[in-house]
Amino acid sequence: MADPKGFMTTPRQEYPRRPVRERIRDWNEVYVPGALLPIIEKQADRCMDCGIPFCHDACPLGNLIPEWNDLVSRDDWRAASDRLHATNNFPEFTGRLCPAPCEAGCVLAINQPAVTIKNVEVAIADRAWEDGFAPPRPPDRLSGRTVAVVGSGPAGLAAAQQLTRAGHTVAVYERADRIGGLLRYGIPAFKMEKRHLDRRLAQMRAEGTKFRTSTTIGTDIGAAELKARYDAVILALGATAWRELDVPGRRLSGxxxxxxxxxxxxxxxxxxxxxxxxxxxxxxxxxxxxxxxxxxxxxxxxxxxxxxxxxxxxxxxxxxxxxxxxxxxxxxxxxxxxxxxxxxxxxxxxxxxxxxxxxxxxxxxxxxxxxxxxxxxxxxxxxxxxxxxxxxxxxxxxxxxxxxxALGFSGPDPHDGLIDQLGLELEPRGTIARGTDFGTNVPGVYAAGDAARGQSLVVWAIAEGRAVAAAVDRALSGAARSRLPAPIGPYDRPMTA
Structure with missing residues (x-):
């Protein structure tokens, strides 16, 4: 760690928000533009570089948090970006939207305010884009294998980017008119401006990922036809079956x-x-x-x-x-x-x-x-x-x-046609059943994200996408192990007492 006494001498300071009466008049992000970088190196100094960094275990991506904290505190932003992107495809998303379970697991949080890990993360991500540290990474050669990803939320996008970079030809199908899933239509712009999403999608297109919008699998394209077209299919449909409130008057307008x-x-x-x-x-x-x-x-x-x-x-x-x-x-x-x-x-x-x-x-x-x-x-x-x-x-x-x-979601919509057409088995709670390799009961069809896990956090969705990509790459290549990292298994869950 750059400052061995940083956690004792520097108080926690968070990304300042704009005044309430100013920010409610627009849809821009709530934070003061440019106010994070002047404070973030000192905040990174508060990291103790613990011998056993529990922040690793609290984060399903296994982010190398002490390493990039140290690099930021030393003003080495390129190396910090490399370490951050080694485990996370979209740190500009998680740095804005994740509730930061890593901070709950920070050892400093035992008796002091935790390190502002989330703020350091988003500072690195934004600096990476500003300084050109996140160029497209197209594969050196193509494998000749094809993958369809159904759903373009964080799980689907992470799987698509990993598999594209591994050399497979990937097409992402999205039923909405724009790519992004809940990142596009669900998360308000004051939490994450859509330019961050658009910038990452441009990177993915430059790498070779194909996107097909306004296409509902099961209606516009039959599920069997899709399966026949591709060597593997990943279902990252999200959890769109919302929970109801069964009380008198529920059917009133409004x-x-x-x-x-x-x-x-x-x-x-x-x-x-x-x-x-x-x-x-x-x-x-x-x-x-x-x-x-x-x-x-x-x-x-x-x-x-x-x-x-x-x-x-x-x-x-x-x-x-x-x-x-x-x-x-x-x-x-x-x-x-x-x-x-x-x-x-x-x-x-x-x-x-x-x-x-x-x-x-x-x-x-x-x-x-x-x-x-x-x-x-x-x-x-x-x-x-x-x-x-x-x-x-x-x-x-x-x-x-x-x-x-706003009562939550139980799983994918069971009436969209895709589940029945493929003959997918469901768990009792309504999510797609899968095995230890993320595969469903239908050979060549895999499930990831909220559709199989149930509603969860953006960081878990990205971890699911990376893990299912490793499983698909392993199956397509015929190798015992994939070249891609698998941060979690399908049955892993957050730490609980």
Whole structure:
């Protein structure tokens, strides 16, 4: 490590955000442009270069975190970029979108604020692009084998890039009109501007990856036809089967799934629409679901000019410190976190009845009421205890003329035609079943990402893509081992107590 006393002399300093009232007027990323590089070398100095770096195990990609921290602290950005890209195809995505389980596993976090690993990562990624350290890497020669990747989210893109670089001819099929999956239509631009995605896609095209948009496998191209065209097929469909809320009034107009709402805002930013048809402007918005997707809806509704926004979380409000019994170090703890969207809602007072920022904790929806035209007008809720049992005399009513359901996803859509046409076996929870080599019950067909793992983090999706690429490369080459790294197995899971 460059500074053996850095962790003792330098306090944690995070990437500063723009003022709330400035950033809610646009869709740009929430951070102060150019404010990270002046502080990041000192922050990298806080890394202790531990003998056993638990941040490696907390990250499914196995990122070489102490190594690139040391290189950044020594101002060697090219070498830092090489070490970062050795394990991660898309660090500009994870550095913006990942909740950083690596920081939860930081040894310094046992008794001090963790190293700002995520900020160092995104600084290296951005510097790599600025200084030309991320050129296209086309293969020296082609293998003559072909692979179809169905789905262009982070898992599909990672698999495609790895296999293209290994010399296979890869085509990525995407049912939407643009490549990117949830990175394109789902993640708001204020969390990640789409120029980062477009820049990486240009690199992949230069390497030889082919992209086919507006093509639904199972409808536009039959699954059997696709399988016959290619030597291997990777299904990286994502988890698109959203969970429902079965309460009275659910069928009223004005109640929508989060993933019906968020893509429209992204299309406004892309210039496809002038105004979203589900815009929250002037409306009383209630978001049911306390996770990241709910927070994305919150930040979007604030920018659209909602009259009020409240987010309901069925869990009790967590504490600000790690519970060593429930979530001991180095596991990822359930603590109170303030995302940029929650900071904005709290500063603007979007939900006067909320417990904190815009959130009502330990809140369960009972029913919706509507008007004579069948439009939702209010939401009735009740406070619940730790077993989700209603607390007597705790009911309340919130005004609501736009309700967004952000309750998570169970797996791929079982009705899209592809699963039935291929005869794929599913797990009881609705995900695609697979073996130790990521292969499904259909020879030559593999599954990766949320479609097989269930909804997870962007860093796990990229790890899945890299791992399935290694399995496919091994099968196509006939070798005992692949040239490509496999950071995880299909049954690996995050560290838990």
């Amino acid at each position: 109640i929508h799934q989060a993933m019906e709402y968020l893509p429209l805002a992204d299309r406004v930013c892309e210039g496809d629409l002038e105004v979203s048809p589900l815009s929250a402007a002037g409306r009383h918005v209630v978001i049911v679901g306390g996770g990241d997707t709910g927070a994305d809806c919150l930040g979007t509704a604030v920018r659209e000019g909602a009259a009020s926004v409240t987010q309901l979380d069925i869990y009790a409000q967590p504490g600000t410190e790690r519970d060593e019994d429930a979530d001991p170090w180095p596991t990822y703890p359930k603590i109170y976190r303030l995302s940029a969207a929650h900071e904005e809602a709290g500063a603007l007072g979007t939900a006067p009845a909320a417990d904190a920022d815009a959130r009502l904790f330990a809140a369960s929806t009972l029913r919706f009421d509507g008007d004579a035209d069948g439009r939702v007008r209010s939401l009735h809720l009740v406070e619940v205890d730790e077993r989700r049992r209603p607390v007597p005399d705790s009911g309340r009513t919130l005004p609501a003329d736009l309700v967004l359901l």
